[in-house]
Amino acid sequence: MAAETGTPTTLTLKSNDDELFSVAESAAILSVTIRNMVEDGCAGGVIPLDNVDGKTLASVITYMNGISAIPADEEKKKSYRDKFLSDKDFETLADMVLAANYLNMSCLMDAVSAKIAQVMEKKSVGWVRRKFGIENDYTPEEEAAVKEEHKWTFEGVETDDDN
Amino acid sequence: MKTKTLAFYLVRQLPQTYDKQKRTGIRRQITNMNTGGESEQIHHLLVPQEIITEILSKLPVNSLLRFKSVSKSWRFLISSKHLIKTHLEYSKKNEYSARTRIISTTSKFGRSLCTFSLRLLLTKPVFRGCPLDFPINNYAGDLCVVGSCNGLICIVVDEYKFWLCNPSTREFKQLPPVFTGLGSITRYGFGFDESNNDYKVYAFLTRVFGNRERRAMGRMYSLKADSWGREQELFVDGSPFYAKDCQLGKFVSGKLHWISLKFEIVRLDLKSETFGLVEGLPSCFEGGSCPRLGVLDGRLCVSCSYLNESRFDIWIWNEYGVEDSWTKFASISYPLGPLSPRSSPLCMLPDGDVLFNRGLNFVIYNPKDKRFRESYVYNFDGDRRVDLYTESLVSLASDDDGEYK
Incomplete structure (x- = not known):
C-alpha cells in the first residue's frame, strides 16, 4: 500500500452511469464499503459503485476530499459539513443520503439526514x-x-x- | 414537469446486496409522475426504513406529530418505541438548546403553567414565557412543578393532587389520589425506572397519630400500574428519615436524591424501591452550610454556602457511586454578582456555562472567567420552582404489551 512507495495511493471509482473518478485512498476510506474493499484487496482496479450516479459521486468525492483535509477538529468539520450542504436542494440531498447509506459513511449520513430534517421541518x-x-x-x-x-x-x- | 421523489431513487438505488430482512419499509405501487397522464407503475417499492427513521429522529416533535398524517405507516413509525427513543437521544445530544424548554408557573389570573425554549433565553435578555395548554389553567390554588424526565413533567396541585404531562404532545394524566387521612404530603420526586420501563412518583407523608406522634411515611406511584404502592414508614439505616424542607427529589442514575435533616444525602432506588445513604460526601458538607442538591450534565451536584466568606461552592459527583469522585466545580462569590446561595443551578449548557435560576432572572455563569450574563422572564412567578425538559414523543399511554414508549 501507500507506505511502500511513499506516494499516496489513488483509487478509481466508477459510477453507475460509467463515469470514472480518481480519489486518494486516504479520503475514500471514509466510506466503510470502500475501506472493506481496500482491506480485502479488492480495490486494485476500478471500483464499481452500482448504486451511485456520477453527479452524486462527484459531490460525495468533493466531501471526502474536503473533510479529510481538516485535521481532527470537530468544530471545523461541522462547519465544513454545514457549508457543503447549505446550497443543496431536496433532490440532491435525497441522492446523497442514499449514497451515504450505500457507501456506509456515517458522518455524511448524519449530516445529510439532519439537513433533510431541517428542510422538512416546516413543510406540509x-x-x-x-x-x-x-x-x-x-x-x-x-x-x-x-x-x-x-x-x-x-x-x-x-x-x-x-x- | 419532472417530479423526482425520494421513493423513486430508492427503487433505483437499493443496493443489490441489500439484506431482504431489512426491507421492512413501505411496500406499494406508486405512479411515476414523470409521464403525466400516462401512468407508469413502479412495482413493490421498498423504502429502507432506517433512512426514514434516521431523518425523522432529527425532526422537532411538532413536525413529527404533523407528519403522522402523511400515511398509516408513517404514523406507525412515528409512534414506535424505537423512533421515540432515538429521537429523544438525538434531541438531548445534538439539539440541546433548541429542544430544551424551561417550565414554571405564571400567575396573571391565577396560576398557569408556562414554558419557553432555552434558545430564547440564551439569545434574548428580556422575554415572556408562553402559557401551556394544561387542563388546570388560571388556577386559584397552588401549582408546582415536581420534576421532569424524558420530556415528561410531574406537577402537583394544591400539594396533594398529582398530574403527569408531556407538554410537547399535549398529553395529560391525573394520577389517582395519593392520600386520605390525617397528615400532609411534604416532599416529592419524579423519575424513570429504566429496567422496568416505568415512570414513578414518590410522595413523602408526615402522618400525625393519636398521641401527636409524627411519623415519616412514603408511597410510590407507578405509571405502568397506574396506582400508588403501599404506604411505608421511612427508615434509612435504621433511623426514621425526614427530608429537609422545600426539596424536590433530584433524579440521577435511576435514583432520586434528597438531603435529610441530618445533612446526609438519601437516595431512593426506583427499581428496587429501597432507600439508602450516599457514602463519601464532598468536603463541603463539613465546612459549608445549607447544602442543596442539583443536577448538572446528568450528574448529581451540591452547592454549599460559606456565609463568612460570602461565597458558595458547587461540587459535582463525577462518577456516580464512586466515593472519591466529587470535585469542586465552581466557587462563586456573591456580593459582586447576581447569584446567591439560594440560586439553584439548572443545567450545564453545551459550552460549559451554567444556567442558574433566581426568581424571575436567569443567570448564565461562565465558570472559567467567572462572568455572568442575565436574562429576565417578565411573566414568571419569581418564587416558584423551575425545571427543564427536552421535547419528546414519550407517551403516557402504554402499548399492548404494557410498555411505555
Whole structure:
C-alpha cells in the first residue's frame, strides 16, 4: 500500500452511469464499503459503485476530499459539513443520503439526514407525500381524525410554493 | 414537469446486496409522475426504513406529530418505541438548546403553567414565557412543578393532587389520589425506572397519630400500574428519615436524591424501591452550610454556602457511586454578582456555562472567567420552582404489551 512507495495511493471509482473518478485512498476510506474493499484487496482496479450516479459521486468525492483535509477538529468539520450542504436542494440531498447509506459513511449520513430534517421541518403533509412518493392511505375521515388530534401542529406550516 | 421523489431513487438505488430482512419499509405501487397522464407503475417499492427513521429522529416533535398524517405507516413509525427513543437521544445530544424548554408557573389570573425554549433565553435578555395548554389553567390554588424526565413533567396541585404531562404532545394524566387521612404530603420526586420501563412518583407523608406522634411515611406511584404502592414508614439505616424542607427529589442514575435533616444525602432506588445513604460526601458538607442538591450534565451536584466568606461552592459527583469522585466545580462569590446561595443551578449548557435560576432572572455563569450574563422572564412567578425538559414523543399511554414508549 501507500507506505511502500511513499506516494499516496489513488483509487478509481466508477459510477453507475460509467463515469470514472480518481480519489486518494486516504479520503475514500471514509466510506466503510470502500475501506472493506481496500482491506480485502479488492480495490486494485476500478471500483464499481452500482448504486451511485456520477453527479452524486462527484459531490460525495468533493466531501471526502474536503473533510479529510481538516485535521481532527470537530468544530471545523461541522462547519465544513454545514457549508457543503447549505446550497443543496431536496433532490440532491435525497441522492446523497442514499449514497451515504450505500457507501456506509456515517458522518455524511448524519449530516445529510439532519439537513433533510431541517428542510422538512416546516413543510406540509402534502409536500412530504410528494417528495417521498408516499401514497395517502387514510380515508378522508381517518385523515381528518389524525389531523384533529394534533391540530396545533398545522399552524405556521409553509405554503407549498415549490414542487 | 419532472417530479423526482425520494421513493423513486430508492427503487433505483437499493443496493443489490441489500439484506431482504431489512426491507421492512413501505411496500406499494406508486405512479411515476414523470409521464403525466400516462401512468407508469413502479412495482413493490421498498423504502429502507432506517433512512426514514434516521431523518425523522432529527425532526422537532411538532413536525413529527404533523407528519403522522402523511400515511398509516408513517404514523406507525412515528409512534414506535424505537423512533421515540432515538429521537429523544438525538434531541438531548445534538439539539440541546433548541429542544430544551424551561417550565414554571405564571400567575396573571391565577396560576398557569408556562414554558419557553432555552434558545430564547440564551439569545434574548428580556422575554415572556408562553402559557401551556394544561387542563388546570388560571388556577386559584397552588401549582408546582415536581420534576421532569424524558420530556415528561410531574406537577402537583394544591400539594396533594398529582398530574403527569408531556407538554410537547399535549398529553395529560391525573394520577389517582395519593392520600386520605390525617397528615400532609411534604416532599416529592419524579423519575424513570429504566429496567422496568416505568415512570414513578414518590410522595413523602408526615402522618400525625393519636398521641401527636409524627411519623415519616412514603408511597410510590407507578405509571405502568397506574396506582400508588403501599404506604411505608421511612427508615434509612435504621433511623426514621425526614427530608429537609422545600426539596424536590433530584433524579440521577435511576435514583432520586434528597438531603435529610441530618445533612446526609438519601437516595431512593426506583427499581428496587429501597432507600439508602450516599457514602463519601464532598468536603463541603463539613465546612459549608445549607447544602442543596442539583443536577448538572446528568450528574448529581451540591452547592454549599460559606456565609463568612460570602461565597458558595458547587461540587459535582463525577462518577456516580464512586466515593472519591466529587470535585469542586465552581466557587462563586456573591456580593459582586447576581447569584446567591439560594440560586439553584439548572443545567450545564453545551459550552460549559451554567444556567442558574433566581426568581424571575436567569443567570448564565461562565465558570472559567467567572462572568455572568442575565436574562429576565417578565411573566414568571419569581418564587416558584423551575425545571427543564427536552421535547419528546414519550407517551403516557402504554402499548399492548404494557410498555411505555
